[in-house]
Amino acid sequence: xxxxxxxxxxxxxxxxxxxxxxxxxxxxxxxxxxxxxxxxxxxxxxxxxxxxxxxxxxxxxxxxxxxxxx
Numbered sequence: 001x002x003x004x005x006x007x008x009x010x011x012x013x014x015x016x017x018x019x020x021x022x023x024x025x026x027x028x029x030x031x032x033x034x035x036x037x038x039x040x041x042x043x044x045x046x047x048x049x050x051x052x053x054x055x056x057x058x059x060x061x062x063x064x065x066x067x068x069x070x
């Protein structure tokens with residue numbers, strides 16, 4: 001699901017509203033330039049939580065999307 005979302009659905013310069021319409025409200029929002037969505041225990045030995053993290057520009061456009069393993 002993560003790979004398909006990154007490759008086929010999340011596009012650079014999408015607005016925050018478009019992102020929320022596509023995948024829902026973020027689990028965590030820091031400042032006005034960062035969203036994080038919990039993916040669960042997705043990779044490796046399934047002991048570390050993974051998140052989909054999105055960074056936005058100051059004008060609210062998607063700059064970067066990536067997976068983080070904690």
